Amino acid sequence: MNQEENKGNIKCNTCKKIIYFNREASFMKCSRYPEGHSSLYVSLCQQYEKQEFEVVHILQVKIESWLKWSYETFGKTEYMHISKAYHLKEEVDELIKSFKMMEDPGEEIADCFILLMTAAFHYGYDLEKIVNECDKKFEILKKRDWNKPDENGVVRHKK
Numbered sequence: 493m494n495q496e497e498n499k500g501n502i503k504c505n506t507c508k509k510i511i512y513f514n515r516e517a518s519f520m521k522c523s524r525y526p527e528g529h530s531s532l533y534v535s536l537c538q539q540y541e542k543q544e545f546e547v548v549h550i551l552q553v554k555i556e557s558w559l560k561w562s563y564e565t566f567g568k569t570e571y572m573h574i575s576k577a578y579h580l581k582e583e584v585d586e587l588i589k590s591f592k593m594m595e596d597p598g599e600e601i602a603d604c605f606i607l608l609m610t611a612a613f614h615y616g617y618d619l620e621k622i623v624n625e626c627d628k629k630f631e632i633l634k635k636r637d638w639n640k641p642d643e644n645g646v647v648r649h650k651k
Contacts, residue, residue, distance in 0.1 A: 576611035
């Protein structure tokens with residue numbers, strides 16, 4: 493890979509900021525994150541093409557905008573993540589219903605995802621921490637023994 497292929501700028505379609513990309517240095521920087529991007533971005537830098545960065549950057553910006561809207565609309569309380577989790581339980585029931593009715597579940601999936609992500613971000617998580625927690629949990633799941641599916645098709649691990 494020559495030096496020109498190692499460097500470049502990516503314009504984020506969501507926040508319209510320019511992200512400085514340097515694969516060799518494993519570093520990304522944009523005006524939104526002047527201190528540089530997290531190690532999640534660095535990890536992506538080493539594994540994927542530049543377009544993959546934009547996806548992660550867009551998701552981070554989107555979730556931050558959802559949380560900002562939530563604060564502006566409903567107010568910011570110390571335990572907002574708990575109320576979002578209760579609301580998420582209700583939305584999961586609606587998602588199950590839409591699957592059973594063979595309806596397009598897109599809106600219910602969006603409700604669940606927005607509530608889950610804004611609850612996590614309000615609690616103090618960011619995408620890097622969420623991905624790290626998912627990776628750790630997935631390693632645990634792979635080592636478990638599993639029971640047969642129940643009447644709803646749910647497979648639980650053996651205790």
